Amino acid sequence: MRAGLPEADRRVVDEFERHLGLERGLSEHTVRAYVGDVVSMLGHAQQSGVGVAGVDLGILRSWLARQREDGAQRTSLGRRAAAVRTFTAWAHRREHLAADPGLRLVAPKRDRKLPIVLREDQAREVMAASAAGAEQLDPVALRDHAIVEMLYATGVRVAELCGLDIDDVDRAKRLVRVVGKGNKERVVPFGAPAAEAVGLWLDKGRQTLARDYSPPAVWLGARGGRLQPASVRRIVRDAVDAVSGVSGVGPHGMRHSAATHLLERGADLRSVQELLGHATLSTTQLYTHVTVDRLKAIHDRTHPRSR
Structure with a gap:
């Protein structure tokens, strides 16, 4: 779609x-994702004979309306509106736009769906099933078990996990340094089971998959390259599916589970x-809805005067 824009608009998009x-x-x-949304919006504007300099609130609203007619969900509409608001604010600062129409653009409120999480007993079963698969010290099984343990222990995002290098893991202090969204760095602790699993992978499994050209990544694929998020999603789903009655939980579900279990055991929201x-x-407050929902279920099931 970018190739179909006027040359002047393409230059602005590239910038x-x-x-x-x-920056x-x-x-x-x-x-x-942001560039794709902006290109879509500019393509819509072009149909009205308008380039970047002519984008106004009417163009933005009609573009969002077209997205809604095409079946976009509220979450998608919210993200797309945020993308074009970012663009119009930047374009105004760079004097590509005389005014910032995004300031008055209102998108539908996002649906706040409760995340899918494992119960604590289910999480234990997933870890146990994963550990059983690694008992024979097969390198891939050691890696997969360490990944599942680390995701649950730290609650890191899948991209953060895949981006880890060996120097980012302090095995003695049980700390891992991750680079998150916006290039922000933080240090996250992990527990003894994850430390044991990661240690076995690094000491007895990783060298089997490593090649001369392998990066210093913690997690390596079968060909020696850095493991990709798609592979981690498959690894987690395979581990979860091994437990009866549990399904549909990927790496982000492990992150949700870690956060929920921390809160249920008394961790404060800020931490x-x-x-x-x-x-x-x-x-983070979204997770409090999950814990309150569970507390209500426990109360309804166990309190003598709940009904």
Whole structure:
């Protein structure tokens, strides 16, 4: 779609893309999503005979309306509106736009769905099943078990996990240094079971998959390259599916589970926010709805005067 834009608009989009990646330090995935939304909006504007300089609130609203007619969900509409608001604010600062129409753009509120999480007993079963698969010290099984343990122990994002290098893991202090969204770095602790699993992988499994050209990544694929998020999602789903009655939980579900279990056991919201790397406390507060829901279920089931 970018190739179909006028040359002047393409130059502005290219400049915006560099701003997101180099100046703001956003991930490739985020940059690609933002640029895709902006290109879509400019393509819509072009149909009305308008280039970047002519984008106004009416163009933005009609573009969002077209997205809604095409079946976009509220979450998608919210993300797309945020992307074009970022673009119009930047374009105004760079004097590509005389005013910032994004300031008055209101998108539908996002649906706040409760995340899917494992119960504590289910999480224990998943870890046990994964550990059983690694008992024969097969390198891939050792890696997979260490990945599942580390995801649950730390609650890190799958991209953060895949980005780990060996020097990022302090095995003695049981700390891992991760680089999160916006290139923000944080240090996250992990427990003894994860430390044992990671130690076995690094000491007895990793060298089997490593090649001369392998990066210093903690997690390696079968060909010696850095393990990719898609492979981690498959590893987690295989581990979860090995437990009867549990399904549909991927790496993000492990992150949700870790946060929920921390809160259920008394961790304060601010500490969980720091561990997860959330920019705002409101994001972390979503997990309180899960714990309250579970408390209500326990109360309804066990209190003598709950009914």
